[in-house]
Amino acid sequence: MGNLIAIGTVFLVVLITLFKAVRLVPQGSKWVVQRLGKFHKSLSPGLNFLVPYIDVVAFKATTKDIVLEIPSQEVITRDNVVIIANAVAYINILSPEKAVYGVEDYELAIRTLVQTSLRSIVGEMTLDDALSSRDQIKAKLKTSISDDIADWGITLKTVEIQDIQPSGTMQSAMEEQAAAERQRRATVTRADGEKTAAILEADGRLEASRRDAEAKVVLAEATKSALSKINEAIQDKELPAMYMLGEKYIEAMHSMAKSDNSKLIVLPADVPAAVRGIMNNTK
Numbered sequence: 001m002g003n004l005i006a007i008g009t010v011f012l013v014v015l016i017t018l019f020k021a022v023r024l025v026p027q028g029s030k031w032v033v034q035r036l037g038k039f040h041k042s043l044s045p046g047l048n049f050l051v052p053y054i055d056v057v058a059f060k061a062t063t064k065d066i067v068l069e070i071p072s073q074e075v076i077t078r079d080n081v082v083i084i085a086n087a088v089a090y091i092n093i094l095s096p097e098k099a100v101y102g103v104e105d106y107e108l109a110i111r112t113l114v115q116t117s118l119r120s121i122v123g124e125m126t127l128d129d130a131l132s133s134r135d136q137i138k139a140k141l142k143t144s145i146s147d148d149i150a151d152w153g154i155t156l157k158t159v160e161i162q163d164i165q166p167s168g169t170m171q172s173a174m175e176e177q178a179a180a181e182r183q184r185r186a187t188v189t190r191a192d193g194e195k196t197a198a199i200l201e202a203d204g205r206l207e208a209s210r211r212d213a214e215a216k217v218v219l220a221e222a223t224k225s226a227l228s229k230i231n232e233a234i235q236d237k238e239l240p241a242m243y244m245l246g247e248k249y250i251e252a253m254h255s256m257a258k259s260d261n262s263k264l265i266v267l268p269a270d271v272p273a274a275v276r277g278i279m280n281n282t283k
Contacts, residue, residue: 061096095153
């Protein structure tokens with residue numbers, strides 16, 4: 001019975017030893033092995049053998065691309081405007097031993113480094129430049145942190161600016177400014193329209209006055225010509241002229257009588273003498 005227990009114990013120890021000696025690393029991973037508390041080697045994907053009880057898998061790292069979300073933060077631009085910016089970084093671990101032993105927490109270190117570099121880059125730009133130059137910020141950000149994280153055995157694939165926008169207070173101020181600008185433009189447009197309408201109206205009155213003056217000149221010329229012809233026709237005969245003048249007076253009195261306004265009508269005292277004067281002036 002005692003022999004069976006001993007054999008079973010030895011068999012169990014052998015199984016445990018074999019289990020500790022053989023390691024199967026999955027694809028897309030690298031394991032860091034320590035020997036007696038000191039870095040020994042990195043295990044690549046596949047079947048690997050260790051020295052039992054001496055070699056220990058201390059860390060397991062992925063060789064796949066890692067996506068790091070960079071939290072939003074307030075950044076002050078060169079013209080003292082507060083904006084909110086965040087980003088996302090894509091990294092890849094090339095040397096797991098450097099990432100493990102080179103920095104306490106490489107993810108936290110990279111996030112902090114990106115945030116610090118982002119504040120520095122945007123701080124040298126105006127608000128308008130920061131809002132319209134994402135590609136430029138991205139390029140500067142990648143350049144500024146690539147060398148630093150390379151010392152940790154990590155490469156930066158790319159970094160993207162997810163969002164960059166003015167703070168809530170600044171957005172309200174910009175909206176008020178935009179509304180004021182729209183109101184100003186509407187006022188200018190309305191004033192220009194009223195100015196154009198006034199000019200057109202003045203031009204219309206000027207043209208109407210000019211035409212009215214021309215019509216009066218034409219009428220005067222026609223009247224003069226008519227009187228001249230009448231004078232030639234009647235010559236020294238006053239009776240036809242007096243008849244025509246009386247007819248015109250009657251028509252004028254009839255037109256004026258239709259109006260409700262008060263009138264003061266002045267007639268020549270000596271109608272025949274007035275007719276003779278008109279006839280003499282047209283000769």
